[in-house]
Amino acid sequence: MSTWKHRIDGEESPYIPLGPFKLRLPFLHYRFELPDYLQGLLMCAVDLAAIPLMMQLLGMPFEAALAIVMLNGLLYLLHHLLGDPVIPGWITPAIPLLMAYVGTFPEGVDRVHALITFQMMLGILAIVLGQTGMASKVVRLIPSAIKAGVIMGAGLAAIVVVFDEGGRFDQYPLTITIAIGLAFYLLFSHHFSQLKTRGGFWGAIGKLGIFPIIVLAIIIAPLFGEAPWPNVEWGFSQPDFALMFREYTVFGVGLPPLMMFITAIPTVLAAYIVLFGDVLQSKALLDEADEKRRDEKIDYSPNRAHMIFGARNFSMSILGPDVVMCGPLWSAMQVVTVERYKQGRAAMNSIFGGSGSFRWGTNTGLLLLPIVSLVQPILGIALALTLLIQGYVSVRIGILEARSQRDLGIAGIIAAVLVIKGATWAFAVGVLLCVLIYGKRFFSGENDGTFAKDLEPHSLPATDSGPVPVKKERDSSPRVGIN
Numbered sequence: 001m002s003t004w005k006h007r008i009d010g011e012e013s014p015y016i017p018l019g020p021f022k023l024r025l026p027f028l029h030y031r032f033e034l035p036d037y038l039q040g041l042l043m044c045a046v047d048l049a050a051i052p053l054m055m056q057l058l059g060m061p062f063e064a065a066l067a068i069v070m071l072n073g074l075l076y077l078l079h080h081l082l083g084d085p086v087i088p089g090w091i092t093p094a095i096p097l098l099m100a101y102v103g104t105f106p107e108g109v110d111r112v113h114a115l116i117t118f119q120m121m122l123g124i125l126a127i128v129l130g131q132t133g134m135a136s137k138v139v140r141l142i143p144s145a146i147k148a149g150v151i152m153g154a155g156l157a158a159i160v161v162v163f164d165e166g167g168r169f170d171q172y173p174l175t176i177t178i179a180i181g182l183a184f185y186l187l188f189s190h191h192f193s194q195l196k197t198r199g200g201f202w203g204a205i206g207k208l209g210i211f212p213i214i215v216l217a218i219i220i221a222p223l224f225g226e227a228p229w230p231n232v233e234w235g236f237s238q239p240d241f242a243l244m245f246r247e248y249t250v251f252g253v254g255l256p257p258l259m260m261f262i263t264a265i266p267t268v269l270a271a272y273i274v275l276f277g278d279v280l281q282s283k284a285l286l287d288e289a290d291e292k293r294r295d296e297k298i299d300y301s302p303n304r305a306h307m308i309f310g311a312r313n314f315s316m317s318i319l320g321p322d323v324v325m326c327g328p329l330w331s332a333m334q335v336v337t338v339e340r341y342k343q344g345r346a347a348m349n350s351i352f353g354g355s356g357s358f359r360w361g362t363n364t365g366l367l368l369l370p371i372v373s374l375v376q377p378i379l380g381i382a383l384a385l386t387l388l389i390q391g392y393v394s395v396r397i398g399i400l401e402a403r404s405q406r407d408l409g410i411a412g413i414i415a416a417v418l419v420i421k422g423a424t425w426a427f428a429v430g431v432l433l434c435v436l437i438y439g440k441r442f443f444s445g446e447n448d449g450t451f452a453k454d455l456e457p458h459s460l461p462a463t464d465s466g467p468v469p470v471k472k473e474r475d476s477s478p479r480v481g482i483n
Helices: 034-048 050-058 062-076 092-102 109-132 135-141 144-163 173-188 190-196 200-206 211-223 241-248 258-263 265-292 302-319 331-341 351-367 369-401 405-421 423-441
Strands: 016-018 021-023
Touching: 034 050, 034 062, 034 211, 034 331, 034 351, 034 369, 050 062, 050 092, 050 109, 050 369, 062 241, 062 302, 062 351, 092 109, 092 144, 092 265, 092 369, 109 135, 109 258, 109 265, 109 302, 135 302, 144 265, 144 369, 144 405, 144 423, 173 190, 173 211, 173 369, 190 200, 211 369, 258 265, 265 302, 265 331, 265 423, 331 351, 351 369, 369 405, 405 423
Parallel strands: none
Antiparallel strands: 016 021
């Protein structure tokens, strides 16, 4: 019997309680949403863009990298199945940080060990913080200047990866120029935002995220001679799980040495700071959806999210270490899903139906050889687009983490050091600068009113120009509801 049909307005969608988790199965606990499934079927192209990274960093054959992408795809399903109503994705801003760290080790077993230790420690950290409810407290302890510098540095590192000598831009200069220009217009311009509100064709394009740009790249890259025309093959994709297990997991290369776990700590902390921003964004998007749709109560728990993506990272570190990591949110597609959800129960019965159907769709797409072979020639371009878009967002978010002009100065130095020397040096420099500049106020820093977000207007006796806004310092630490 389909229990989703009998949900009472104002209550959660049906589920089976499993301790901190809430099990929901398709067709039984939520309606299968065909529009979201079809979109996921096509957007698996973005998941496949992880393959060039693994081929480049680990020298991994395409078929072995495809096996890791498919394994990661299956673990994406855990979020909505266990009660986290999001579309999970990569930890995109942290990818350049991880690549820079792993790249310091010789190619081969040492580099594989470095990736295994990093992802295992990140998974354990997230699980512990989620289980204990300490996630938000840990991030609050990090000075705003250091948070701003790490997030800015991650964004700059993503851009450097694309434009560095021999990088993706050198391989596909014309395609990337055209595609990224269109992508920034579709995603960030005021003009296109106004077009989307009219609905129709422009509204449909706006809901597809970066998929139209990927389709464009498939066409224009061969026209410019920067990639071959796709050789579309029929049948099912053929990942090589045996090769993956034999040469790229602990079952083949053994456990990493203890010292690698110690050297990975700074990069793990940097990656965690970045991914915590996705947790905050998840909560903000779902709170907005919950406010709009009073017929379904949305229960989002950061603790539960931490345990799920922590378990995903730990599992992948054992079964198939992944350069793109296991993040809590694919923000672009979550926004698209939430916008459709806000149209009402007829459009999407439950937020779990939208997020779940989308990820069932991406998993189906990874199995279909026509889709995999269609996008294979432009995977490097798709990756470059993802990195550049993420670079834009991370720099913007990083700057807004600062609370004063001194914070901005410290953050700029941290970001530059992170790009050039890596996370260990960046943290060391950040701690030293905060000690020298703030002294006893190391953790609290200062709020000098540089940013409007840190101002709280209070009405005073009116002057000729009206009430006088007063700058008042407040705690700008992330506020996350813990269940």
